[in-house]
Amino acid sequence: MQVLRLATKNFRNLKDGEIVPCQGINVIYGWNAQGKTNLLEAIWLFTGGHSFRGSKDGELPKLGGGNASLSLDFYSEEREQNAVLNIENGKRNSVLNGVKKKTGSALIGKIRAVIFSPEHLLLIKEGPSRRRNFIDGALCQIKPSFAALLSVYNRSLLQRNALLKDISRYPELEETLSIWDARLAKLGTEVIQERLLYVKKLSPVVVSIYEGISKHKETIEIAYSSSLKSSLKSWEPSHEEAVFLEELERTRKSDIRSGFTSLGPHRDDLDILLNGISLKAYGSQGQQRSAVLALKLAEAQLLSESTGETPIILLDDVMSELDQNRQDYLLNHLYDKQVFLTCCSPETIDLMKTGMRFRLDSGEIFQESMERQ
Ligand SMILES: Nc1ncnc2c1ncn2[C@@H]1O[C@H](COP(=O)(O)OP(=O)(O)OP(=O)(O)O)[C@@H](O)[C@H]1O
Ligand SMILES: [Mg+2]
Structure with a gap:
């Protein structure tokens, strides 16, 4: 996949x-508030998703x-295509290869990108829900049926929680809880199974990318961590479903007291260790940033493998806090990918060995010397 214009x-x-970017690395630089993130956002909107800044249309x-109107010429599925995104009266509509679509989300799956923005550091810094969302979001992109599974699980969880609250007022309702327990155990086991498989595939890719970023000085490990007392190493779905059910029964009394289901995939996490210790608790800023990058780039790689199209890589403000070796990795070692990378410091771009650079000045884009080398 490539942005042509x-x-x-x-x-x-x-x-x-x-702008007419190149196939490899495109660096967009300029002082603060010149429009660099806005330019990345313009590309990102073609993925059909919401603004990564959480802005309203x-x-x-x-x-x-x-x-507003955006037009993108891109290469995908072995042909040149065009997409137009119009933002009219606060709503988005799109046109794909001349065919008008009602919504902006009609473009989902046509143009794929992976974005890193400073908010993604929360993936390490904050609680487990960010990391679960990362796995789930990545899985939904490569396996749309997972989105359906997750939504059925979440709905069942809401219903079980509502029932737990009702039971404290109407104890006779406890009889009906086992129906929800069975449902939750079945769906929850499927959710964990999918996540486990994904993390298993993701893990070696993250390790190898992190090795590249840290120039083999540090080792990262990622592992799915479940709130269930199951042995994730020898995972066997029918056995796990039974374990899940037992656990729900064991915690039933306390769940009724709290009105909340305390176990299940909605409480799981992704453990991230750097050189054997918790990255969240002990990692430096640069290490945490490198880890998020490795996760995001690994996500992009698995997406390429499953769709046959390499997603566009958007890296917003990724360079600060990274030393020269790590910056060099991003500028010169992301082979076979089209990358858009923003930064403030003009010195950073001196590390670039090849690619294109664009300077942004008060919203105006200036293309600078091409293909250095
Ligand atoms: N709808 C809009 N209309 C006009 N200006 C806007 C609009 N939305 C944002 N801006 C302005 O765009 C400017 C540039 O924003 P942007 O976030 O792209 O900067 P940036 O170059 O990424 O800066 P930084 O280096 O600080 O991240 C900001 O001053 C902002 O006020
Ligand atoms: Mg910015």
């Missing part, structure tokens, strides 16, 4: 215009009114 009109602070057009 991006044109923006009336979008955020960007001056109307277009109505905030995307240039302040002062009017509608």
Whole structure:
């Protein structure tokens, strides 16, 4: 997958215009608040997802009114294609290869990208839900049926929790709990199974990318960690379902007291160790950043393997806190990928051996000397 040309009109602070990036690394640099993240966001919106900054669609057009329009020429499925995204009256619609679609999300699956932005550091710094969301989000992209499974599980969990709360007022309802226990154990085992398989595939890729970033100085390990007392190493679904059920029965009384299901995939986590110790508790800023990058790049690699298309890599403000060796990895060693990387410091781009650079100045994009070497 490759962006061939991006044109923006009336979008955020960007001056109307277009960029024609290269196949490899494209560095977008400039002082703060010039529009670098806005440019990455313009590309990201073509994935059909919401703004990675959590903005509302109505905030995307240039302040002062009017509608915004983005046009992307891209190469995918062995042909050149075009997508247009219009943001009109706070709503998105799209046109794919001349065919009008009602929504912006109609583009999901047509254009794939993986984004790293500083908020993604929360993946390490915050609690388990971020890490679960990372696994689930990645899985949903390569296996849409997982999204359906997860939503049925979550609905059953809500229903079981509602029942737990009711039981404290109407104890006779406890009889009906076993139906929900069975349902939760079955669906929950499937959810854990899918996540386990994904983490198993992801793990060696993360290890190898992290080795590259740290120039073999540090070793990362990732492992799925379940709230159930099961042996994840010798996982066998029918046995695990029985274990899940037993655990639900064991914790039933306390679950009724708290009105919440204390065990299951909704309480699981992804353990991340660096040189054998917890990255969250002990890792430096640069190490935590490197780890998120390794996770994101590994996600991109598994996505390429399953879809046959390498996603576009968007790296927003990734360079700060990274030493020169690590910066060199991002600038010069992400082979076979189209990368858009933003940074503030002009010195960073001196490390670039090949690629294209764009300077952003008050929303205006200037293409600078091509293909150094
Ligand atoms: N809808 C909009 N209309 C006009 N200007 C906007 C709009 N949305 C954001 N901006 C402005 O765009 C400017 C650039 O934002 P952006 O986040 O892209 O900067 P940046 O170059 O990534 O800066 P930094 O290096 O600080 O991350 C900000 O000053 C912001 O106020
Ligand atoms: Mg920015």
